[in-house]
Amino acid sequence: MEKMTSQYRWGMVVDLDRCTGCGACVVACQAENNVAICGKKEISEGRNMHWLRIERFWVGKYPDVRARFLPVLCQHCQDAPCEPVCPVYASYHNPDGLNGQVYNRCVGTRYCGNNCPYAVRVFNFYNHEWPKPLDNQLSPDMTVRTRGVMEKCTFCVQRIRRAKEDAKSENRAIRDGEIQPACAQTCPTDALVFGNMADPRSRVAILSRSPRRFRLLEHLGTHPSIYYLKGGGREHV
């Protein structure tokens, strides 16, 4: 199933007890990754762009109703349903266990997006523009995706790449906590933790062994790299 060719296997832990649903991660992701800005028209068509969304659930009965939040991003499955369906190998598995998407190779069949059970892949139905002065904040580390290309969360691969370069020139392995994707960096409650799952002593690996752990749609056998820690301890769910 898995082929370990790298000393890293990137993964994430999302503590749902800590998540307040503030949406800072969504904004950070959009700013970091040149995710397009969509207007009313595209959103009403269900074609809005986001690599990370927060799902909201109402739990309990009136008057004891609570909102529960679930940040959903690409789960970077180890047996990813999106990969085998791509006719041009734009969606592929990286040695670090990341679920890659090569934008310049993508021809826009949207098979991957349709096969993703988490609905985290978004397709550029239109050419997007960044109205001035927002174009000044486009990151040069990321491609600006054109129309007809599928895109998705990369675990901020540009940051991983940079950390790898730093580590390589100092001839060491990447330290735990050295890489933070934009969402994890921004999270005010530290609900999102990123790290190397292959290192059993990393913070993310320790958290992923918590008895509260679960993975999204685990019964599908996709083996996601993101572990969620069950929240709502005070609630009767």
Add this chain to the structure above:
Amino acid sequence: MNKVRLIIGLAIVTVAIVAASVLLYILPLDVRDHSPVQPLRFSHKLHAGDNGIHCLFCHSYALKSPAAGIPSMEECRACHLFISPNAPEIKKLMKYWEKREPIPWVRVYSLPDFVYFPHMMHVRAKLPCAACHGEVATMERITRSASLKMGWCLNCHQKHKASIDCWTCHK
């Protein structure tokens, strides 16, 4: 009679399609100027060849950043205040300096937006600059000597056992 015509017609169409594809494959699609005219007649042969100035003396960012960069005008001026300040090309340089305008160099080596190329990793791997940029020390005007195609990158990466993961270079 009609059948024969149909067969001949189909044969012509097939031959035309095959010829067109062959032509498309053979023709050089890279029509960009390999050696564009620069605003100043800067000679790499004189600087890097005859005078033996190391590449990294002027392109110092290649050591520590993805972009090698071009030296600031201040750097050019610092030397040329003393070295042949009366040459016509140097006077042009000084005019740019007085007008407070950057020199509009024409880029010779450009990569598409979706490619990440870190100069520093290649310099740290002890790859000589000439491996990609050719014998710059013998060029009066910079000429692009590499195709900069993906296969060309991958050949070298495979030979040197560098990473060939897509996400190493594609962003």
